[in-house]
Amino acid sequence: MGEIRDYARCFIRNRASLVGAVGLAAGIVGGITCISNEDLRLIAPIMGCFNFFSAGALFETHFGLDTYRVYRKAKSQLRDFGSVSKPLKDDSFMFYCNRVGLELALEEYKNGK
Numbered sequence: 001m002g003e004i005r006d007y008a009r010c011f012i013r014n015r016a017s018l019v020g021a022v023g024l025a026a027g028i029v030g031g032i033t034c035i036s037n038e039d040l041r042l043i044a045p046i047m048g049c050f051n052f053f054s055a056g057a058l059f060e061t062h063f064g065l066d067t068y069r070v071y072r073k074a075k076s077q078l079r080d081f082g083s084v085s086k087p088l089k090d091d092s093f094m095f096y097c098n099r100v101g102l103e104l105a106l107e108e109y110k111n112g113k
Contacts, residue, residue, distance in 0.1 A: 010071050011064035014100045020057030027051035061097050070101030078109040 011017050031047040034040040061067070070088070077084050084102065093099050 006071065007064065007068050010068040010101055010104060013104050014061055014064050014067045014097055016057050016096065017061040017064040017067070020054050020061065023054030024051055024058060027054055064097070066095070066097040067101040067104075070098045071105050072101075074102050074105035075108070078105060 011021075027047050027050040031044055031051065034044040034047055070091075073088060074084050077088065084106070089102070091098060093102075
């Protein structure tokens with residue numbers, strides 16, 4: 001159960017994943033509403049584009065899995081050695097998702113979680 005909680009925390013902390021998920025959900029609900037309402041049918045293609053870009057954000061972030069992978073690796077290194085290895089730091093700051101996972105692990109380590 002702790003792994004699911006950690007993944008959810010990483011997913012929410014990664015703003016690109018969160019925006020993609022919320023946007024996709026809103027786009028689906030909006031699309032269904034537009035199709036079922038005769039007056040809003042012209043807006044349905046716009047909702048389709050909205051869904052396309054929201055899904056793109058989710059796919060680009062691999063649904064938050066890169067954030068979670070780096071988070072777990074950093075958390076393990078912090079627990080075992082009290083610091084994060086230089087290769088992990090260098091890799092993490094190249095990409096947004098990795099950086100978010102590293103920052104979350106460091107923040108939890110400093111706060112004693």
